[in-house]
Amino acid sequence: MPRPDPTGPARRFPFRFDPAFRLPLALLGVRPETAVVELAPDALVVRFGPWRLRTTPANIAGAELSGPYRWWRAIGPHLSLADGGATFGTSVAAGLCLRFAEPVPAL
Numbered sequence: 001m002p003r004p005d006p007t008g009p010a011r012r013f014p015f016r017f018d019p020a021f022r023l024p025l026a027l028l029g030v031r032p033e034t035a036v037v038e039l040a041p042d043a044l045v046v047r048f049g050p051w052r053l054r055t056t057p058a059n060i061a062g063a064e065l066s067g068p069y070r071w072w073r074a075i076g077p078h079l080s081l082a083d084g085g086a087t088f089g090t091s092v093a094a095g096l097c098l099r100f101a102e103p104v105p106a107l
Contacts, residue, residue, distance in 0.1 A: 010040035015048075015090040021075050025049075025090060028076060035090060044098075046106070048088040051077050053106040061101045067094035079107045 015035040017025070025031070030049035038045045044060065046053040067074075074089035086106035089095065 008041070010038050013037040013039070015088070016093070017090045018075075018092060021071070021090060025076065030076070030090070035088070046088060048077060051088065051107060053086060053088075053104055055100060055102075055104045059100050059102055059104065060098060062099040064097045065094060066097050068092055069095065077107055
């Protein structure tokens with residue numbers, strides 16, 4: 001994920017929705033207008049329907065593209081008991097895994 005320009009505006013990145021999962025996700029309050037990643041000079045904010053994740057860009061330790069996924073492991077909000085990580089999934093094709101230096105509450 002690109003580091004924000006300290007003098008520039010926030011950048012917004014929408015989630016890509018698989019058509020088959022739009023209705024089930026909408027029932028959870030997750031729609032294209034309520035699911036976005038915003039990267040600003042002072043904050044990274046992930047909005048996923050009613051769920052939020054907020055941290056500073058300095059806390060991002062790394063990012064990797066991943067996927068494809070099985071739908072039951074990726075679609076919707078998930079908490080990993082193994083590492084405490086959160087998944088916000090709208091597509092089985094691909095995703096972005098962000099690693100944080102310090103844990104961030106999300107779910």
